Amino acid sequence: MTELTHLTIAEARDRLAARDITAVELTDAYLAAIDAANGALNAFVTVTPEKARAMAKASDERLAAGKAGALEGIPLGIKDLFGTEGVHTQACSHILDGFEPRYESTVTQNLWNDGAVMLGKLNMDEFAMGSSNESSYYGPVKNPWRAEGSNLDLVPGGSSGGSAAAVAAFLCAGATATDTGGSIRQPAAFTGTVGIKPTYGRCSRWGIVAFASSLDQAGPIARDVRDAAILLKSMASVDAKDTTSVDLPVPDYEKAIGQTLKGMKIGIPAEYRVEGMPEDIETLWRQGIAWLKDAGAEIVDISLPHTKYALPAYYIVAPAEASSNLARYDGVRYGLRVDGKDIADMYEQTRAAGFGQEVKRRIMIGTYVLSAGYYDAYYLRAQKVRTLIKRDFETAFHAGVDAILTPATPSSAFGIADEALAADPVKMYLNDIFTVTVNMAGLPGIAVPAGLDGKGLPLGLQLIGRPFEEETLFKTAHVIEQAAGRFSPTKWW
Amino acid sequence: MSVDLATVKRVAHLARIAVSEDDANRMTGELNAILGFVEQLGEVDVSGVEPMTSVTPMAMKKREDVVTDGDKADDIVANAPNSDRNFFLVPKVVE
Numbered sequence: 001m002t003e004l005t006h007l008t009i010a011e012a013r014d015r016l017a018a019r020d021i022t023a024v025e026l027t028d029a030y031l032a033a034i035d036a037a038n039g040a041l042n043a044f045v046t047v048t049p050e051k052a053r054a055m056a057k058a059s060d061e062r063l064a065a066g067k068a069g070a071l072e073g074i075p076l077g078i079k080d081l082f083g084t085e086g087v088h089t090q091a092c093s094h095i096l097d098g099f100e101p102r103y104e105s106t107v108t109q110n111l112w113n114d115g116a117v118m119l120g121k122l123n124m125d126e127f128a129m130g131s132s133n134e135s136s137y138y139g140p141v142k143n144p145w146r147a148e149g150s151n152l153d154l155v156p157g158g159s160s161g162g163s164a165a166a167v168a169a170f171l172c173a174g175a176t177a178t179d180t181g182g183s184i185r186q187p188a189a190f191t192g193t194v195g196i197k198p199t200y201g202r203c204s205r206w207g208i209v210a211f212a213s214s215l216d217q218a219g220p221i222a223r224d225v226r227d228a229a230i231l232l233k234s235m236a237s238v239d240a241k242d243t244t245s246v247d248l249p250v251p252d253y254e255k256a257i258g259q260t261l262k263g264m265k266i267g268i269p270a271e272y273r274v275e276g277m278p279e280d281i282e283t284l285w286r287q288g289i290a291w292l293k294d295a296g297a298e299i300v301d302i303s304l305p306h307t308k309y310a311l312p313a314y315y316i317v318a319p320a321e322a323s324s325n326l327a328r329y330d331g332v333r334y335g336l337r338v339d340g341k342d343i344a345d346m347y348e349q350t351r352a353a354g355f356g357q358e359v360k361r362r363i364m365i366g367t368y369v370l371s372a373g374y375y376d377a378y379y380l381r382a383q384k385v386r387t388l389i390k391r392d393f394e395t396a397f398h399a400g401v402d403a404i405l406t407p408a409t410p411s412s413a414f415g416i417a418d419e420a421l422a423a424d425p426v427k428m429y430l431n432d433i434f435t436v437t438v439n440m441a442g443l444p445g446i447a448v449p450a451g452l453d454g455k456g457l458p459l460g461l462q463l464i465g466r467p468f469e470e471e472t473l474f475k476t477a478h479v480i481e482q483a484a485g486r487f488s489p490t491k492w493w
Numbered sequence: 494m495s496v497d498l499a500t501v502k503r504v505a506h507l508a509r510i511a512v513s514e515d516d517a518n519r520m521t522g523e524l525n526a527i528l529g530f531v532e533q534l535g536e537v538d539v540s541g542v543e544p545m546t547s548v549t550p551m552a553m554k555k556r557e558d559v560v561t562d563g564d565k566a567d568d569i570v571a572n573a574p575n576s577d578r579n580f581f582l583v584p585k586v587v588e
Binding site: 098099100101102103199200201214240243244245246247306308309312313315316323327330331332333334335336337339340342343344345346347348349351352355360361363364365367368371374377378380381382383384385386387388390424425426429440441442467 | 494496500501504505506507508509510511512520523524526527528530531532533534535537539542543544545546547548549551553554555556565568569571572573574575581583584585586
């Protein structure tokens, strides 16, 4: 018998429905796995065993009564960015010390309404700012993957590093994550998991701690494409509480899996072939093109001329929005307070002690580019460039391209406390070079594992789709998954 | 464009983040590295281009002008570091 924690969501769903296993057994198996592994991996910042068992027991009752929801009894991990009522919600920042909201985010409420079970909250970069999970107040997460013959600890990527590591190490059946510049897709690529950032407006942002509101989107990280489709169906909704939530019905994404690619046009953008890209990634990209061609898709070369400006424009827009969103942490309404000699000093001391280095850096950049005299030169120009980036994609889609295939990341997972990256923040930012364009244009993007590099570490490919055509991404990613196979780390922890 | 130490201190104060002399020195270098990186946007011809205000082509939704929430004073102060009878307490601001 397969270990319970190794079942996919689809498999567990069938076994639960057949009453072959119980939700309590499944939940207990995951709680035991977390107990055994979390000391080494640090993927969870809080585990909620009592809540999980109570939810699983209720699931078993609904299963017995024939009233099962779409995710009945499926144990999930939740990124610490999602507000969960009465449970640790700190965006892995010290400034939200002790914060337990009195409300539930729309996305997590949707999951519970469908019968899912919460195992706990997952580690992440502080306020989702980072590409390595090293900016967390709770310390770095270790990637369950190691290079062949090496015992060097690698990062799981970020910001959703805890989500990706927990899914890859079989500590939860699936996880929620968020993506502002690549925070779902980059960690998915680094851990051999599947991650989708849906179209901006598909998942409600209500109750999720805000980083950059015009870029933030929630999505799932899962073990395979089908599980990602199942999770997104439950996470997505039309929500009156988020004015950017789009009034479109949520399709049954799982139905797209297995559909033919015949007649589809896949664009290959010349600008994603960057200088210094490892040969392994170039090879994998060509392999991906061949797989899609074999499946009946037509491959066309396209140009997205403003690609190289997406990352610099992002590093104006995202910090500007962050500096405004993070102004609320003032030591008055929630979280940490450090006393000062007067109220202004109390604000300054609280924020100095509560925010980590990367968050401070971004607040400072945002404050500077929005300050009097600099707004037009930086922020306004960046928003104009953003229009051009979106226009590049629109031109390609207008010419008949259904989806765009690119590498997900410019490298495989790197070491924890990498000195070159620590010394130069811009070098770390370059991790998001292939993913950030998608956020700037509000498009859906999926990262799917496609192979291993020479060191035996997973690499992912990214598919970018038209707005609200996530189904196209699921069916295309499934073809890559069928051709590439699935990848699991060798257990060392 | 680049920032000097005095500008960094001014911005830190605008952002309400206390910085030591060492912090400010380190941040000056880091911020200049980032500003140097974004400088390349100057190459882009943006004449006649509208700045993006909404990434999805939709009008901002408006809700009915009715009360749908409220009466939650206890919930609102529940996480406050210092509160008294549903007031947030802060250091004295008026002499």
